[in-house]
Amino acid sequence: MWNLSGDSQAGGDLQLQQQQEEQREQELASSFWADVLQGGGTMMKHTTNSRGSALRILDEVLENSQRRHKNMVLAIQREMVDLHLPVVETTAGRHINQDLTNLRDQLQAELAQTRKEIREAQEKHDEETARYLKGIEQDFRLKLQTSEAENQELRLSLEEVYRKMEEKVVKALEQMNTETKAAIEAKEDELRDMESSTLYIAEEVRKAQRAAEQRADLQESERKKKEMQEMKAEYEKMLRDMKAEIAALKLNKEKKESTGKKVLSSLASGTASGLASGIASAVLPGKLSFFDNLMGSPFA
Template identity: 30%
Template sequence: MGVTGTGKSSFIADCIGKPVDDQMIGHGLRSRKLHTNAPLILAYSTPGTGRVAVYTLKYNDHTVRLIDTPGFDDTSLSDTDVLTAVAQCFHETYSVDIKLSGIIYIHRISDPRMTGNALKNLEMFKKMCGEESLECVVLATTMWDSVAQRLGNAREEELVSEPLFWGSMKLLGSMVERLSGDKGTEARHNSAMNIVQKIVLKKKKIVLDIQREMVDDHKPLAETSAGQELDKGLREAKLKHQKELKSIQDSMKKADAKTRSLLEDHEKHYQEKLTRLDKDQEILNMSIAEMYKQKEEQLREIIQMKKDQEHQAQQLEARIKRRESELESQYHNQKQAFEKERSEMKASTKAQQEKILQQDANMAKKLQKLENEHAQELRELRAQAQMSQLNNAPASGSAGGALGSFILPMVMVAMIAGGMGGLGGLGS
């Protein structure tokens, strides 16, 4: 236990030897998220958003369960949410005869002083434990690497000597220990386990005052010592905010428009604070039965939400399957159509190719025939020309011979131009 940011979840990580889920450890100005996928044995949720988680480790022959609680003075939870979550956990475990061996209260040695909130929460912690349980409480300091050794020693001495701080608890048997060593090292693990060992070796079981009051005496949380301490703080805060709100409202009556606008924002802020305090008091005054009833209602809502999500997921899956079937059918039909078109195109192309080849063959035959006929005609023409030359040749080189030499070329021209008929005409 301890206020937010002291290193409770980190301490558990040091003990179990591996990091607790990152969502469980705070790394900034805001407090750690309270949702985790880390292995849980138990989880107790408040009517708000608090959660208590339990981790298990082996120590020699012992099974040790470390209970991680949300911190008091949390930025996202009220102290009422935190106390209610812790009270529910302690009530349930004690109701089935599971008792605590001890409590480790963690404090940052780097804090320069005990603030009002820290003192208030420490006092509520004492009321929750009761004097008889304090001998099984370890008051552990963390973050020694953030301060000089001399300064840290002085702060530790102040804590254990001042009765309002840890002085009275130490006198009643509470143990004071330091968590030292660098994070993730064997030295840090050994230091953390040394603190656990202090409790294990006592071999004691304790009943906290808040457990005895709620289970044995059947008191509502508001009537327990811790609840009364918290309720006192709520009432004081409520009176303070009511006075501040009235002062703002009185100032608004006299203010100009611009100032009134600013005051309205402050008025809204304090009204929200008062509404939250009313809600905290309402939660605090619930009986444990009402807490369980509300918890069961929340669980039913979560279960119903999960069922609705599963139903929506099933509907979505069914729509996806139908669409997949439609797409598969469309693809199959289109594929068949394309394959048919391709086959027909191939067949048409093949027929066209065969037709073209046939036409080409026919044309080749015609061309061959034409070439043969032309060659035949040329042969016949040459043969006739030779015969004509022989028949008209002169006996000697007279003028007749000269005329014959002139006529023969003309005859050849006439034969080429007009065929054999032209030649006949020339001869006659």
């Protein structure tokens, strides 16, 4: 069996088989599908002519697809974040720039060879050959200038991509801050309401206890007290959960803001002059999948 998806993506693979004997399933799991299953893949049994079985498998496929795309990190992001490579030194950048670089190197080598031949012809007082070679040299100079112009055009194109990326990061950060702030405020309002309810219940517990004691009905007093205490305990648990949720939201907001500042700082260091001299080493948000969804493609 050929593993076309690679080891890193094996967790999203789904192997289907019709209902078979347990022995056959074990053989498949230990031989043909072993690599995929060890990489986190899933083997499911399909019951022939069963609509429910087919739907369960389809649900698993869709969930796998969503999980994989949610956490997907582009190769160019990984190279720029983990390896701190400039854009032109990434795999994508090298691929784009390779043809122009090869042409430039070839022209420079041929130009150097032509100059050498001109010097040799001049030393031999071969004026006709020298004039011919100077014409070739001029031709190479023009071609080299054209190659450099194309390289400059490529740098400008990458600079435009870079600027669009910066705009998307800023917009994503603003949207994130607005949404997170609103969520925290809503939770804090809910927390205040619950705290008020808890205080009210505590007061009702005391009232019920005093009323029962005044009636000298100890059994009723204990029953009421127990009911109110249980209700109070439930509200207090809800309060603790709510506070923990708010704390988690605030911590998540702080982490995202910190990451966003680092991204913007890296982007800010990539000035136009830096790009022209080799493209700035911008740190992209490849380590946080949250940015993958927010930023999208810089070409959009």
